[in-house]
Amino acid sequence: MNRVPLEKKVLSENDRLAGDLRARFRREGILCLNLISSPGAGKTSLLEKTLGSLARDERVAVLTGDIQTDNDARRLARFGFPVRQITTGGTCHLDARMVDRALGEWRLEELDLLLIENVGNLVCPASYDLGEEAKVVVLSVAEGDDKPLKYPAIFSRAELLVLNKTDLLPYVPFDLAAARENARRMNPGIEILEVSCTTEDGIDSWQLWLERRREATRAKRAVRAD
């Protein structure tokens, strides 16, 4: 019997495709974000608030993943930006191939922000790189402040935690300080924003974060172009 070492990632094929996507996004100066949360935490609402606040000539597109229905794409399409639904037909996460196919004939040179709304699930999407610049995890206060400890994969990989539905804080036993502490235990560098998509409290902090990241992406592209 012979034991042969094999140093290879299990998802190396997905990682390869995601690496190609990331290279394309960077070449075109596109900021790509992968939004991940449990079902109903408010990813689509956050995207509605985001698209609703942008000027019509902003170079933005959205891919939205769900197991069934194109409800989210229809909700988001009314803002006038290109939106495409990825219906996975049972698969609990998006992978790089689905994103690559969904981009299809879109002219990436005409974009500078691509928002990907993953399938509602705090577990499986964490394993699949989509070529994004950053993962953003959305957690609503109705879900519980210990979620970062229960779902370590996503909270340890996300660069930003958006705590949504803060308007419900008076009605639910959610400890904001504990949630922040738990998120930092999983990921000491994670940034945290508190928002309510219903009252729009804190939405400006998200818009500011987004603008800062877009600016950083543009600056990197300018440096490469020199």
Place this chain on the structure above:
Amino acid sequence: MHELSIAKSVLETVRTELERRPGARLHKVGLRVGELSGVNADALSFSFEVLVKGTDLEPVALEIESSPRRQRCPECNRVFTVENYEVICPNCGAAGTECVGGQELEFTYLELEEP
């Protein structure tokens, strides 16, 4: 429950590796699965078993080594294993440590009988 998708990826790589070694008989596949990988080892073993059943690869075994969460301190460079979610550096008390282990989902070896 994405372990079935992951098990499929394991098998794809295994088959590609076997094509490079004609006549080899595969006995075992070694994997390293980190505690932050989001992958459940039992569900992965079960999915792998189901996929292999009735194929030419049966009865191949999957051996999963788990890998603990490790953080590195940027101040004193200490690498430590995280217990009870404690991410503060045990050596110098710095808070901004970074994850350097526990996210793995990778092959470690193939155990083969070669002609």
